[in-house]
Amino acid sequence: MMVASTVLLGITSCNNGSKSPEGNTAQTKTAETMENGVPKISEFPIGDENKGFEQYFTGKSWLAPLTSNKQLDLPMFNVTFEPGCINSWHSHSEGQILIGVGGTGYVQERGKPAVRIEPGVVVEIAPNVEHWHGAAPDSWFSHIAVNPKPETNKNTWLEPVSKEDYAAATKVK
Amino acid sequence: MMVASTVLLGITSCNNGSKSPEGNTAQTKTAETMENGVPKISEFPIGDENKGFEQYFTGKSWLAPLTSNKQLDLPMFNVTFEPGCINSWHSHSEGQILIGVGGTGYVQERGKPAVRIEPGVVVEIAPNVEHWHGAAPDSWFSHIAVNPKPETNKNTWLEPVSKEDYAAATKVK
Secondary structure, X not given: OOOEXXXXXXXXXXXXXXXXXXXXXXXXXXXXXXXXXEEOOOOOXXXXXXXXXXXXXXXXEEEEEOOOOOOOOOOEEEEEEXXXXXXXXEEEOOOEEEXXXXXXXXXXXXXXXXXXXXXXXXXXXXOOOOEEEEEOOOOOEEEEEEOOOOXXXXXXXOOOOOHHHHHHHOOOO | OOOEEEEEOOEEEEEOOOOOOOOOOXXXXXXXXXXXXXXXXXXOOOOEEOHHHHHHEOOOEEEEEOOOOOOOOOOEEEEEEOOOOEEOOEEEOOXXXXXXXXXXXXXXXXXXXXXXXXXXXXEEEOOOOOXXXXXXXXXXXXXXXXXXXXXXXXXXXXXXXXXXXXXXXXXXX
């Protein structure tokens, strides 16, 4: 499946261009609903495997940039996590906004109950608040991550989430 | 259908909370898939009818705030347009990002071809670029609108889009 980024006369449009024609065999549908080894859980592009940050993730994740206009300067990425994959405890000095677009995941701030994220759920994480996010144990998960004020928004990466803490957090339905 | 905004210990989570239980009658399903008179085209909340801006729209639209954290200060709204409803030519002094989440719509910059927006399509509109956006003639449409730098991001509203220009623009498939 092709990921198409179209720059059209000043409007930057990013789209995975995926549509499922009717009447295919089950086998063809399975092939069509995979992108870069990821099952189709939203209409947003999957992008490449997130090798640059893999040291901070417990499993495989994928990263698709959705914005590029330097005048707007508002980085947005679709981040996709395989089931059970989450990132380490971390914080952003200018905060972050997560927009659930596919599957089921969680975000948890240090010392607080986890919040379940499904498509249509938007979560704001305030500056310098330690948190982690990622997939449910049994579900692929995609969220758009919006990182405001990129010039000054620094990530601080901390320790991995313990298996016990992840298990306890993801009991939240 | 209830729109639930949950402020949970510092994480602000906004969700329409809508799920369709199995085994309902068709009649019940129809009722469940409407929110504030709008058919269900995404998992994002619909919000209230957009009376504050109706003078700049050709028909009915709805506005649901998705963010509220003052430390992040990044306004995002889910905007829903009834079929054929678009806004007037306008510009934003700090630009705007549109994220397609439901149905089919269009955005057009002055003097350029329209760009079709469906779920998964992200469009960046540079500062001070005159444009309009809204629904296709035959489809409801929802996009998330992100307005960066709200303190200085001023809207300039101009004339309505002519029927001829809308008809020509929306021939783009």
